[in-house]
Amino acid sequence: MTSVLTVKMSNKTFIIEFEALGKRIVCEEGQTLLQCAQGAGIQILSVCGGMGLCGSCKVRVLKGPASELTSSESEHFTLPEIQRGWRLACQLKPKGSLTVYVPLESLAHNYRLQIEGLEREVELNPNVKTFEIELSPPLLEDPRADTDRIEEGLRNKGFKCKGFDVEALRDMPLKLRESSWKVKALLRDGELIGILPREEAVLGLAVDLGTTKIALYLVDLESGRTIQAVGLSNPQILYGEDIITRIQKAIKSEENAQLLQKSIIDSINEEIITLLNKLNFSRDQLVEGVFVGNTAMHHLFLGLPVTYLASAPFVPVISQALEVKARDLGLKFSKGAYLRFFPNIAGFVGGDHVAALLATGAWTEKGPVLLLDIGTNTEISLIREGKIFTVSTPSGPAFEGGHIKHGMRAASGAIERIKLSDNGVWIKTIDDVPPIGICGSGLIDAVAELFRIGLLDENGRFKGRHPRLRENEGVKEFVLVDEREMKNDQAITITQKDVRELQLAKASIRAGIQKLLKEMDLEEDALEKVYIAGAFGSYIDVGNAIYIGMLPALSREKFIQVGNAAGVGAKIALLSKNKQEEADLIAKTCHYIELAASKDFQRLLLEASFLGKYKISDEGRRYVNGDQDQ
Amino acid sequence: MTSVLTVKMSNKTFIIEFEALGKRIVCEEGQTLLQCAQGAGIQILSVCGGMGLCGSCKVRVLKGPASELTSSESEHFTLPEIQRGWRLACQLKPKGSLTVYVPLESLAHNYRLQIEGLEREVELNPNVKTFEIELSPPLLEDPRADTDRIEEGLRNKGFKCKGFDVEALRDMPLKLRESSWKVKALLRDGELIGILPREEAVLGLAVDLGTTKIALYLVDLESGRTIQAVGLSNPQILYGEDIITRIQKAIKSEENAQLLQKSIIDSINEEIITLLNKLNFSRDQLVEGVFVGNTAMHHLFLGLPVTYLASAPFVPVISQALEVKARDLGLKFSKGAYLRFFPNIAGFVGGDHVAALLATGAWTEKGPVLLLDIGTNTEISLIREGKIFTVSTPSGPAFEGGHIKHGMRAASGAIERIKLSDNGVWIKTIDDVPPIGICGSGLIDAVAELFRIGLLDENGRFKGRHPRLRENEGVKEFVLVDEREMKNDQAITITQKDVRELQLAKASIRAGIQKLLKEMDLEEDALEKVYIAGAFGSYIDVGNAIYIGMLPALSREKFIQVGNAAGVGAKIALLSKNKQEEADLIAKTCHYIELAASKDFQRLLLEASFLGKYKISDEGRRYVNGDQDQ
Ligand code: FES
Numbered sequence A, B: 001m002t003s004v005l006t007v008k009m010s011n012k013t014f015i016i017e018f019e020a021l022g023k024r025i026v027c028e029e030g031q032t033l034l035q036c037a038q039g040a041g042i043q044i045l046s047v048c049g050g051m052g053l054c055g056s057c058k059v060r061v062l063k064g065p066a067s068e069l070t071s072s073e074s075e076h077f078t079l080p081e082i083q084r085g086w087r088l089a090c091q092l093k094p095k096g097s098l099t100v101y102v103p104l105e106s107l108a109h110n111y112r113l114q115i116e117g118l119e120r121e122v123e124l125n126p127n128v129k130t131f132e133i134e135l136s137p138p139l140l141e142d143p144r145a146d147t148d149r150i151e152e153g154l155r156n157k158g159f160k161c162k163g164f165d166v167e168a169l170r171d172m173p174l175k176l177r178e179s180s181w182k183v184k185a186l187l188r189d190g191e192l193i194g195i196l197p198r199e200e201a202v203l204g205l206a207v208d209l210g211t212t213k214i215a216l217y218l219v220d221l222e223s224g225r226t227i228q229a230v231g232l233s234n235p236q237i238l239y240g241e242d243i244i245t246r247i248q249k250a251i252k253s254e255e256n257a258q259l260l261q262k263s264i265i266d267s268i269n270e271e272i273i274t275l276l277n278k279l280n281f282s283r284d285q286l287v288e289g290v291f292v293g294n295t296a297m298h299h300l301f302l303g304l305p306v307t308y309l310a311s312a313p314f315v316p317v318i319s320q321a322l323e324v325k326a327r328d329l330g331l332k333f334s335k336g337a338y339l340r341f342f343p344n345i346a347g348f349v350g351g352d353h354v355a356a357l358l359a360t361g362a363w364t365e366k367g368p369v370l371l372l373d374i375g376t377n378t379e380i381s382l383i384r385e386g387k388i389f390t391v392s393t394p395s396g397p398a399f400e401g402g403h404i405k406h407g408m409r410a411a412s413g414a415i416e417r418i419k420l421s422d423n424g425v426w427i428k429t430i431d432d433v434p435p436i437g438i439c440g441s442g443l444i445d446a447v448a449e450l451f452r453i454g455l456l457d458e459n460g461r462f463k464g465r466h467p468r469l470r471e472n473e474g475v476k477e478f479v480l481v482d483e484r485e486m487k488n489d490q491a492i493t494i495t496q497k498d499v500r501e502l503q504l505a506k507a508s509i510r511a512g513i514q515k516l517l518k519e520m521d522l523e524e525d526a527l528e529k530v531y532i533a534g535a536f537g538s539y540i541d542v543g544n545a546i547y548i549g550m551l552p553a554l555s556r557e558k559f560i561q562v563g564n565a566a567g568v569g570a571k572i573a574l575l576s577k578n579k580q581e582e583a584d585l586i587a588k589t590c591h592y593i594e595l596a597a598s599k600d601f602q603r604l605l606l607e608a609s610f611l612g613k614y615k616i617s618d619e620g621r622r623y624v625n626g627d628q629d630q
């Protein structure tokens, strides 16, 4: 085995299961949890380098024996925390197999934004099947072709070879002879796409093509194990922060479109090569890929024209799942590798949403169940007894800091949590560094808190007095961080206009939800679960989102934040043909409702723009108190 | 229709059927037969430019009404010839639909070497199916993807679309809109590989990759009509006349192998572009290809390693039929086009032989039937009741002029026919230009005639006297063309060594035949037919080939010279999936016998080296007189 997870067999080894991440790794006796997690690509933060000083590596042991508490751990945790199993990963040494929970804040930054997800058990049935075969070498009395021998080897295993990939044939003769005619044959739907020496692992890559971030999962196709997960920035950001700008660029010239395509393919290629080199794998071992992304990303990636995505009626080139040879896109997989692209539902609902539906299993539930993926466009599906209604609602850039005076993306220094009191402010920034601006989750917190302490009315208008509420050039604003506290002498504030932007954004999501409920003739209370997928959705304070009327006023337990469900969907489809078929079925089942063509959407938008915990019916809003459920 | 064969409908038109060529063309009233034949790509010679002077355009009218004999025709033909229907194509104007026979010598040179073949009726069932569909354009209420509309259109025709080619998808949206949603959809095994405006023809290309010549047939896949046939030199000749030299070059370096591959692909691309431009077709219309060739050509063309073809046990990389996207080889077909390569039988018996078996239908006959394809290697199959035994025998370069003192390829100026009398010589050269050397068919004639007039004994030794038999530096030689008749003062002679070379070559063919008969436990007399395929085989005088013991002493009528049967096989496979399956079955059925591993082949070679009409049995040679049959 060339896998990174191989361990010397002289030491005792334990299995560590990371619950929320859905990962299992092997740990040697004597290693700290931090060492073995980082070795396996789980990027637990360690600001102090594992000295037990910073506390950034905190985890919670749910099950299994570990070394005793060190003094630095005793210092970092309160007694109740210790009783609930909180530890520092850099101090703890497993004494047996463990189940561990890593909180979001203990995950390194890029990891944190991308790759946590809800993992489910999948029966292994990848597109590429591996057969260990041993062939007889040619003789003058047996001068059959190499492929005849392979065909015979497969026939002996009960399998039929229906075709051969020409690229795979080119280095096959040498490989057969170098491996003394003992090889792994790789068959994909009956096509021989490659052979490997028997000792080499067979790998696949699942890719979630996000507008801002790309998540990659390198997976062992024979064991189903995730070997490594990495996140990288989408390099297309250089050509436009939002997808609409990029679409417009691509339409303007064929050259632009090719540039956009090339940038992302180059980036992924670079990452593949780095990954394979680091883990001591060869390119020949990477034999299959599954890609998910929104429809525009999908089209730009594949070099399909986006002209008809750009204006009404927003028609995709293709909705069905698409299989492409990796070489046709210039991707550095094995020569014979195929990539499978998830089906799209509509111009603004792509394969990433299908993947999220697949990963959460939401669509198999009796329901009614909601699944939201919040972004510049928010995709929402309402599932009930095998029916799926889907909308895409233009929530706009506010959640990503766009059109907000001091808005920014969820990056280091962004204010992500806010609590207000009658005269004070408590803020938390990402990475706990000095504040630079405010990100989407901070904005939701801010508006919720302002509403809670009575500084905003239900229309979203500032009212009353507060030491930090002021007027600036005729516009009211609330000061989160004072000029004097900032190096650049610029205060960080929430302006009246910012509140309006957030109202528009959150109203579009809420109105989308209400529209779906109306289409299925359901009341909000009927909802059994609300899955919130995507990086942004994982960071919002659901209570506050309810409190500003962005989400329906349901009991908190009904909301499940599932992280990068799209990435997980890609991964399970990589492992299972059945799951691919399921994804195709999901896409076909989704009944897309075009909000632009809907008359009552405007009315719902208006209702949903109010702040407060309320339910919406044909009679209008009905306010609700407390964390209730009925 | 953009086809070249379109005619203005104002004039009357007639159908001209060219019997041996298996072509039908349309002729306008008032055109000469020469004009309309040349317009349709049938390259009838016209040395005097159609003035009725040279006689090079002679044809024979088998059926149908034509203009009256002109005076120049009366001069060119004898009365019996006129009675048998001989005419000059430049003088004759069809007065109705005709059936015409064009003798070999009336065909322009490159045409003549390549493309005549035995054509058979094929039921049209190409890989690429064409569906005329009309789709509804997108609306806000119907924003389905383009592919959904196509899928629906196909479903309405009762067909299911199972996949899409990514390259075909790239220009599909624009094409759909430019054609107002009325298009031809091209489906290949359920995969959408392209769409075309409804008025455009759907084309395929059949290619016979010969070691020296490449034959291309452009075919209309909807009608089955051959639109144009062209021959070109194999540019790999620059890297080595014979295939062994090329293999050795390719083994020496990867760069060489790529050069060899590139040269032939460039050449074919050039020819495709020329052809399409000339006929006013677009590249998008060329949607399928079928390629046949010997195993080495096949491997070099596909970029497969030839290392293991070069030495015993001569193992091909692949024997099965192979399908490849044209773009994977850089061939300028439509973006989604596939190429199908015929299956190989063994290292020295390739898809061209399979194609010849397919084209002649030899393999479906009860038999016993022989099929020979004579070349540097001669492939021979013996068929009997569904069984096929096949050998490849190393006949060497003599038939192509190699190792012969004044030998040359069958090109302009080569002596191709020879008659001797007790004191004189009659020769005929290709193109009737002054002689330069002697080609394979001339060599066979020479040896047969020398044996007939008693100047060679059955051992192939010169004996007796003749004004033209002389000794030159101790070696006996027969003077075909005297020094004084040659511009370069070099006589053209047949030397004792030349006779020996021919004996080796022809013995290897005869021994191969005998070996096959022995394996099937048959006598020569049992043979019902002997098909002789290939360019060279079409030019030899079968009577003389029998007379020197190269072919078994059977009745002349049993021999059928079928021309480029391999090319015709490629063409019928292009038109019919069933024929492709038949070809695969042929390849699987062929039982290859390795002569290198055969003990009695040496003895047979010795027997077969003698001159004369004889049969060979375990008891040895038995001479036969006259043109007999038993
Ligand atoms: S890494 Fe700093 S406390 Fe563990």
Ligand code: FES
Binding pocket: B045, B046, B047, B048, B049, B050, B051, B052, B053, B054, B055, B056, B057, B058, B088, B089, B090, B091
């Ligand atoms: S072309 Fe010369 S005679 Fe017809």
